[in-house]
Amino acid sequence: MKKILFLFFTIIQAFAAVSMEELTWENGDTLLKFLQRNSIPMSLYYNLDKEDQELASEIAYKTKYQILKDDNNNIEQILIPISDDLQIHIYKDLNKQYVLNFTPILYNKENRILRINVKTSAYQDVYEESKSATLARAMVRAFRGSINFRNIQKGDEIILYYEQKRRMGKLFGDIIIKMARIEINKNSQEIFYFNENYYDKNGKEVESFLLDKPVNYLRISSKFSTARYHPVLKRYRAHLGIDYAAPTGTPVKSAGNGTIIFVGTQNGYGNVVKVQHASGYTTLYAHLSRFAKIKKGQKVKQGQVIAYVGSTGMSTGPHLHFGVYLNNKAINPNSVIKIAKTQLNKKDLDEFKKVVNAHEKKINLFIQDNKENPPKEEDFENYIELDSI
Ligand SMILES: [Zn+2]
Known part of the structure; x- marks a missing residue:
């Protein structure tokens, strides 16, 4: 029976799914806009819980993603990487309804x-x-x-x-x-x-490269993870930053010297500031209640107040979501924050x-043993280079 099923699926794949497109995520694109553009129900996004909506804001500009289409140009499947370990998987279930899941990337x-x-x-x-x-x-x-x-x-x-x-x-x-x-x-x-x-x-x-803590916080309400199985929810989760719980209005400080590259709203993250630092590092400050007097392109010093803690976007209570990126890829903020021993x-x-x-x-x-070097690779350009500012 298994064999027959397998054959069945292979045939479907051979006849129905004829094309696989590899596309690049555009600057400023969002999952919501993406669904709308491709005539996929936006409820897929609205039905996600807050944590997953926040995570959906993490699709990095220039990420390569795949769309699988059938003969009639209907979308069968979509795979969008969120981190090295986790991806968004959109597909049609047995009732031909679209479903969205976060699934681990296998490698x-x-x-x-x-x-x-x-x-x-x-x-x-x-x-x-x-x-x-x-x-x-x-x-x-x-x-x-x-x-x-x-x-x-x-x-x-x-x-x-x-x-x-x-x-x-x-x-x-x-x-x-x-x-x-x-x-x-x-x-x-x-x-x-x-x-x-x-x-x-x-x-x-x-x-x-070291950064200062961006806020005086009461406690850490969520740690960093690129993909972790949630035993209660029975599904995969990721949290590409650290959540610092603090009262609304607590000053948020730039973690290092740098240049403001974004002040505005970013769907799940609400009010957001992004700062670019030396050596390809950027920091992200999210769910802010308001901004200090800053604007894009402005230089800031380490410790300078750039905004205030809030609960905008997909947030369950006042906290600062703090993200650190190296060449656009989320890294564990703890690896570069000064508490590191x-x-x-x-x-x-x-x-x-x-x-x-x-x-x-x-x-x-x-x-x-005088071993030989490994064979030369065909480098798969998966590295996301930051635009210089
Ligand atoms: Zn967070």
């Missing part, structure tokens, strides 16, 4: 080691050897604050141990450099990824040392 994780001798520049050579710009960018990000690229010279060696994701044969999402060893002028330097930060071999955090505590340090030993062993074996 495989692969660990790879790449070893190069610098001929031109670290970035260029890593790119040439891997054909993955995502990997070269991940290296630059990992080295930031610890390795001065100007000190790297021809003949220096770079070894990267990293984790990448593959989806439908293509590289997908971000790459994490788990360990890097770099030999500059015969001096070896190592960094390790642990608890979303980079540390040297002794567990001391390498200098990173610069030295690991005893318990973490023990765990960290195990990681160091395991990673070093892998790299040393790779060198000892």
